[in-house]
Amino acid sequence: xxxxxxxxxxxxxxxxxxxxxxxxxxxxxxxxxxxxxxxxxxxxxxxxxxxxxxxxxxxxxxxxxxxxxxxxxxxxxxxxxxxxxxxxxxxxxxxxxxxxxxxxxxxxxxxxxxxxxxxxxxxxxxxxxxxxxxxxxxxxxxxxxxxxxxxxxxxxxxxxxxxxxxxxxxxxxxxxxxxxxxxxxxxxxxxxxxxxxxxxxxxxxxxxxxxxxxxxxxxxxxxxxxxxxxxxxxxxxxxxxxxxxxxxxxxxxxxxxxxxxxxxxxxxxxxxxxxxxxxxxxxxxxxxxxxxxxxxxxxxxxxxxxxxxxxxxxxxxxxxxxxxxxxxxxxxxxxxxx
Amino acid sequence: xxxxxxxxxxxxxxxxxxxxxxxxxxxxxxxxxxxxxxxxxxxxxxxxxxxxxxxxxxxxxxxxxxxxxxxxxxxxxxxxxxxxxxxxxxxxxxxxxxxxxxxxxxxxxxxxxxxxxxxxxxxxxxxxxxxxxxxxxxxxxxxxxxxxxxxxxxxxxxxxxxxxxxxxxxxxxxxxxxxxxxxxxxxxxxxxxxxxxxxxxxxxxxxxxxxxxxxxxxxxxxxxxxxxxxxxxxxxxxxxxxxxxxxxxxxxxxxxxxxxxxxxxxxxxxxxxxxxxxxxxxxxxxxxxxxxxxxxxxxxxxxxxxxxxxxxxxxxxxxxxxxxxxxxxxxxxxxxxx
Numbered sequence: 243x244x245x246x247x248x249x250x251x252x253x254x255x256x257x258x259x260x261x262x263x264x265x266x267x268x269x270x271x272x273x274x275x276x277x278x279x280x281x282x283x284x285x286x287x288x289x290x291x292x293x294x295x296x297x298x299x300x301x302x303x304x305x306x307x308x309x310x311x312x313x314x315x316x317x318x319x320x321x322x323x324x325x326x327x328x329x330x331x332x333x334x335x336x337x338x339x340x341x342x343x344x345x346x347x348x349x350x351x352x353x354x355x356x357x358x359x360x361x362x363x364x365x366x367x368x369x370x371x372x373x374x375x376x377x378x379x380x381x382x383x384x385x386x387x388x389x390x391x392x393x394x395x396x397x398x399x400x401x402x403x404x405x406x407x408x409x410x411x412x413x414x415x416x417x418x419x420x421x422x423x424x425x426x427x428x429x430x431x432x433x434x435x436x437x438x439x440x441x442x443x444x445x446x447x448x449x450x451x452x453x454x455x456x457x458x459x460x461x462x463x464x465x466x467x468x469x470x471x472x473x474x475x476x477x478x479x480x481x482x483x484x485x486x487x488x489x490x491x492x493x494x495x496x497x498x499x500x501x502x503x504x505x506x507x508x509x510x511x512x513x514x515x516x517x518x519x520x521x522x523x524x525x526x527x528x529x530x531x532x533x534x535x536x537x538x539x540x541x542x543x544x545x546x547x548x549x550x551x552x553x554x555x556x557x558x559x560x561x562x563x564x565x566x567x568x569x570x571x572x573x574x575x576x577x578x579x580x
Numbered sequence: 581x582x583x584x585x586x587x588x589x590x591x592x593x594x595x596x597x598x599x600x601x602x603x604x605x606x607x608x609x610x611x612x613x614x615x616x617x618x619x620x621x622x623x624x625x626x627x628x629x630x631x632x633x634x635x636x637x638x639x640x641x642x643x644x645x646x647x648x649x650x651x652x653x654x655x656x657x658x659x660x661x662x663x664x665x666x667x668x669x670x671x672x673x674x675x676x677x678x679x680x681x682x683x684x685x686x687x688x689x690x691x692x693x694x695x696x697x698x699x700x701x702x703x704x705x706x707x708x709x710x711x712x713x714x715x716x717x718x719x720x721x722x723x724x725x726x727x728x729x730x731x732x733x734x735x736x737x738x739x740x741x742x743x744x745x746x747x748x749x750x751x752x753x754x755x756x757x758x759x760x761x762x763x764x765x766x767x768x769x770x771x772x773x774x775x776x777x778x779x780x781x782x783x784x785x786x787x788x789x790x791x792x793x794x795x796x797x798x799x800x801x802x803x804x805x806x807x808x809x810x811x812x813x814x815x816x817x818x819x820x821x822x823x824x825x826x827x828x829x830x831x832x833x834x835x836x837x838x839x840x841x842x843x844x845x846x847x848x849x850x851x852x853x854x855x856x857x858x859x860x861x862x863x864x865x866x867x868x869x870x871x872x873x874x875x876x877x878x879x880x881x882x883x884x885x886x887x888x889x890x891x892x893x894x895x896x897x898x899x900x901x902x903x904x905x906x907x908x909x910x911x912x913x914x915x916x917x918x
Contacts, residue, residue, distance in 0.1 A: 378825050388763055391771040425726055425813040433729045433810055456817025460825040472771055473814050475763040476807070479794025480815045481822050487716050487798040488826060488858060495854045502850050509847035512840050516833045520826060 244274045245561045247553060248340035251281035252309040252327040253347025255543045261346065262289040264549035268557075269297050275557055278340055280304045281327040306330040310347050312542060316354035328352060332359045335535040341560035342536035344527075344552050346544050353389055356530055356537045363565070365572035366532040370401050371471070371539065372408060373478065373528040374555075376520060377462030383409055384423075384459060384467045387528065388475035395438035398422070398468050402443050402450070404531040405466035407571055411562035412555075413465070421454030421464030423473060439468070446575070485522070527552030529559055531568070536560045582612045583899045585891060586678035589619035590647040590665040591685025592887070593880045599684065600627040602887035606895075607635050613895055616678055618642045619665040644668040648689045650880060657689035658696055666690060670697045673873040679898035680874035682865075682891050684882050691727055694868055694875045701903070703910035704870040708739050709809070709877065710746060711816065711866040712893075714858060715800030721747055722761075722797060724809040725816050725866060731808035733776035736760070740781050740788070742869040743804035745909055749900035750893075751803070759792030759802030761811060777806070784913070823860070865890030867897055869906070874898045 251261040258281060265277050276299070279286055283305045293301055308326040310319040323329060328347045334340040336359050345352050349371070357369055372385035385401050386393070393401075402420045409418035422440055424432040431453060432440075443450040451464045456477060459467055469477070496506035506513070518524075526548040530537040536559045540552035589599040596619060603615050614637070617624055621643045631639055646664040648657040661667060666685045672678040674697050683690050687709070695707055710723035723739050724731070731739075740758045747756035760778055762770040769791060770778075781788040789802045794815060797805055807815070834844035844851070856862075864886040868875040874897045878890035 376825070378828060391763065423814060425729065425810055425817075436810075456814045456819070457821030457824065459818055460821035469814075472763055472774075473811055476761060476794040476811050477814050477818045479763075480797055480818055481794070483795030483798035484819050484822055485826070486795065487714070488823070490716060491857050492854055495850045495857070496847075498850075505847045505850050509834075509843045512833045512836075512843050516830055519829050519833070 244276075245342065245557045246276040246278065246340045247556050247560070248278045248280055248304075248331040248334040248343045249553065250327045250331040250343065250345035250347055251279050251286055252306070253345040253542075254540065254549070255312065255346075256545075258285050258289050260544065260546050260549055262286060264546040264553060266290075266293050267546065268550050268553045269300060272557065276300045276302075278302045278304050278331075278334055280306050280331045280334070282307065282309070304330060304334070310351045312348050314348055314351060316348070316350040319348065319351035320354050320358060329355050329359070332356050332535075332537060335537065336360055342538065342556035344538045344540060344556045346540035346542050346549060346552070348542075349388070349539055352537065352539055353530060356533050356535070360533045360535040360537070362532055363534055363569055363572060365576055366400050366404070366568070367397060369530050369532040370404060371528050372405060372531050374525045375459060375481070376525060377460050379462030381525070382459060382462055382465060382467055384469070384474055384478070385531065386469065386471040386474050387478050388471045389530075390471040393435065393470035395435050395442055398435070398439035398470065399442040399446060400532070401468045402446065402448055402466065403571055403575070404568055405468060406448050407567040408529060408531060408559070408564060409465050411564040411567050412558050415465060417449040418465035419451040419463075420448050420466045420468060421451045421458060423456070423459075423467050423469035423477070424453035425455065426453065435470075443468075482522075485520070523548035524551060527555035529555065529564075534565060536564055582614075583679045583895045584614040584616065584677065585894050585898070586616045586618055586642075586669040586672040586681045587891065588665045588669040588681065588683035588685055589617050589624055590644070591683040591880075592878065592882060593650065593684075594883075596623050596627055598882065598884050598887055600624060602884040602891060604628075604631050605884065606888050606891045607638060610895065614638045614640075616640045616642050616669075616672055618644050618669045618672070620645065620647070642668060642672070648685050650686050652686055652689060654686070654688040654692035657686065658692050667693050667697070670694050670873075670875065673875065674698055680876065680894035682876045682878060682894045684878035684880055684887060684890070686880075687726070687877055690875065690877055691868060694871050694873070698871045698873040698875070700870055701872055701907055701910060703914055704738050704742070704906075705735060707868050707870040708742060709866050710743060710869050712863045713797060713819070714863060715798050717800030719863070720797060720800055720803060720805055722805045722807070722812055722816070723869065724807065724812050726809045726813035728809040731773065733773050733780055736773070736777035736806050736808065737780040737784060738870070739806045740784065740786055740804065741909055741913070742906055743806060744786050745905040746867060746869060746897070746902060747803050749902040749905050750896050753803060755787040756803035757789040757801075758786050758804045758806060759789045759796060761794070761797075761805050761807035761815075762791035763793065764791065773808075781806075820860075823858070861886035862889060865893035867893065867902075872903060874902055
């Protein structure tokens with residue numbers, strides 16, 4: 243896909259040493275993609291090697307003098323750092339020079355900047371963060387994952403619409419199943435907002451599956467799981483904690499003594515395949531939905547492999563007209579409502 | 581501990597074939613405990629074998645003619661089944677014949693019956709469900725897990741108090757760390773109710789750790805994690821789903837072909853130890869907190885081993901004066917407030 247992606251090369255825990263190699267590796271395997279590397283020239287240039295010669299017009303360095311800190315308050319990042327790599331990357335989407343922006347920086351700042359610079363799509367009240375998670379059947383998209391702590395039923399409906407359009411664009415599933423995260427399958431379960439959201443989703447024309455429970459996320463019951471940002475964030479972080487604990491326990495048991503280490507050696511090929519299958523790096527790259535432009539947030543601690551997945555997700559969403567799909571759907575729904 | 585426990589032998593997916601052997605095994609290893617087996621005499625007697633002779637006065641059969649169905653609405657179970665095994669087991673706690681009741685039956689019905697029969701402790705508005713989860717450091721208690729979908733800040737404070745007293749009673753930790761489940765560590769994060777709950781917990785005299793995130797549950801950052809029932813239920817079910825998926829993937833990878841099966845055979849001792857360490861059956865038995873009596877809910881699908889853990893938890897809580905501890909704490913806190 244002939245997409246140009248703007249990459250905030252300074253964001254994340256590791257900055258350019260991770261983002262630049264990821265960008266170069268991605269360009270190598272995607273010959274139609276162009277990249278604008280945004281950040282301090284003096285930090286990026288030494289990492290480019292022969293890339294400028296190798297990729298010619300497909301790669302461009304865009305100097306930005308400031309960097310948003312990982313723990314900087316969003317308001318301060320927005321007001322006082324107009325030349326931050328994050329801001330400039332999003333500005334490039336606004337101006338049309340890039341079709342998508344990727345950053346591993348501070349989530350709050352990226353959200354605030356994206357909202358301020360790009361603005362919301364008509365009919366969408368708030369941006370939502372959507373991540374992809376592995377399931378028994380493949381993968382599923384969950385949103386919101388922390389941008390919105392207090393949601394109305396209408397917000398949850400909008401998440402359902404945006405999530406559906408994301409899956410339609412990226413996975414080419416035209417009518418993805420939308421599940422509403424709840425604490426029981428019956429329509430009468432849950433709190434008032436969730437019950438109302440169920441009604442709205444049922445009447446929305448989306449392919450609404452109904453209520454799903456926490457375990458349905460990993461069963462792959464739905465293609466899109468909708469929830470408020472508080473619940474979504476807890477579900478995601480709890481999953482991270484559990485996965486971390488299980489992997490620590492497995493390592494401890496295999497590392498106990500000479501004999502168990504020998505067993506680990508024998509079982510290594512299988513353990514490696516297992517690890518690859520659930521490698522969270524493969525699922526890196528959360529899409530900020532609802533904006534008039536594609537913005538993808540990488541995990542701050544991402545390594546090059548993981549950051550490359552986030553770039554891929556941004557290119558995929560932009561190349562498959564994510565924004566146009568959401569706009570069209572919102573327009574058609576407001577016609578029905580009118 | 582010289583505790584008498586009333587066991588609803590008819591509840592759960594499997595009924596007496598699971599509950600009766602679990603009770604007998606528990607009595608065998610706990611010589612000071614007495615058990616009242618509640619259920620249809622004709623269903624229980626054939627499973628007792630020589631138990632009546634073996635345990636003498638330590639075991640008693642209490643006939644109850646009805647059974648609450650697993651999907652029966654709580655209101656109907658309460659109104660129309662006054663002689664259900666579940667109801668009679670709770671009645672035995674009310675009358676003082678038993679110090680605790682255990683049931684693997686329908687959660688909603690058990691909650692409604694317990695609340696109706698036993699009543700709430702002074703100062704506690706609603707019962708909460710508390711479960712134990714494994715962590716990197718040992719284990720932690722999480723509440724509420726689904727009884728309360730809309731919680732006020734005061735409810736969350738009460739959960740903190742009850743959870744603390746549970747850990748004090750059962751784990752003999754006098755000032756357990758209480759964490760408030762949130763989507764960031766900073767005090768300003770989260771929705772309004774959680775922020776207010778943070779204030780209340782900070783001023784409560786409990787050992788309040790502050791906000792914790794989803795991954796802190798399994799890190800063991802706090803001894804007690806407080807959240808509303810919606811969030812707690814999602815966190816628990818999501819964990820179940822993830823654990824299930826990972827174990828399926830591991831089994832699939834080891835089962836792929838002759839060679840991988842051979843590797844599994846070699847690694848078996850380690851895999852077994854790992855499995856034991858995270859065996860969810862060991863954590864079976866959720867305590868219904870806030871009532872004037874100890875009631876423990878076993879997972880409906882529990883096997884004998886798992887159900888025995890639930891009995892152990894009930895005996896432990898009753899033997900360590902859980903109810904008295906919560907009452908005393910509530911009384912001392914209302915004195916401070918007055």
